[in-house]
Amino acid sequence: MRLFIAINFNDETRSRLLALRDELRGKSLSGNFTAPENLHLTLVFIGEVNPKKVDKIKAIMDTVTFAPFTATVERLGTFSRGTLWWAGLRDGNPLKDLQREIEHKLALCGFEMDGRKYSPHITLGREVVTDAKPWNIKPFSEMVTTIELMKSERISGKLTYTAIDTRRAII
Ligand code: 2AM
Numbered sequence: 102m103r104l105f106i107a108i109n110f111n112d113e114t115r116s117r118l119l120a121l122r123d124e125l126r127g128k129s130l131s132g133n134f135t136a137p138e139n140l141h142l143t144l145v146f147i148g149e150v151n152p153k154k155v156d157k158i159k160a161i162m163d164t165v166t167f168a169p170f171t172a173t174v175e176r177l178g179t180f181s182r183g184t185l186w187w188a189g190l191r192d193g194n195p196l197k198d199l200q201r202e203i204e205h206k207l208a209l210c211g212f213e214m215d216g217r218k219y220s221p222h223i224t225l226g227r228e229v230v231t232d233a234k235p236w237n238i239k240p241f242s243e244m245v246t247t248i249e250l251m252k253s254e255r256i257s258g259k260l261t262y263t264a265i266d267t268r269r270a271i272i
Pocket of ligand 1: 105141142143146215223224253
């Protein structure tokens with residue numbers, strides 16, 4: 102079972118992300134653009150896990166505490182030699198602290214992550230073929246009050262993400 106922990110956005114943020122995705126699509130010859138329901142911010146990618154271990158991960162989620170915080174989408178960028186396009190988050194302390202806490206607690210319980218430096222991003226498209234360079238955007242924000250454990254799978258060939266556990270901020 103392929104798992105990751107993510108922030109899913111409200112409708113307003115999602116429509117702003119979609120507008121960016123569509124602008125990118127308009128500037129591109131081709132690409133695999135993220136479906137509206139799949140737009141998310143990964144906090145920790147856990148990877149393939151034996152389904153028997155899901156309860157352990159849920160128990161770790163139960164111990165994660167965070168206050169609501171503001172997440173701000175503020176720029177565009179690319180990975181993979183310009184073919185993966187993303188919208189980047191302002192790398193503030195609450196987001197960083199939350200990400201580190203989850204990663205640390207998972208590592209203590211024996212879950213191995215890839216150890217790469219965290220770069221908060223929302224993938225807008227993969228295998229994008231374009232002459233465009235990332236352009237400046239007007240930042241937009243949302244108050245984050247939940248994080249979710251997500252299952253990733255292909256259903257009839259379609260990449261599908263499903264929330265299987267939710268942890269709410271302590272208000
Ligand atoms: P990406 O969009 O940049 O590929 C589900 O795959 C989520 O986990 C995506 O947000 C993906 O980011 C992220 N992720 C992080 N590390 C990953 C890895 N090593 N393999 C696949 N997905 C990864």
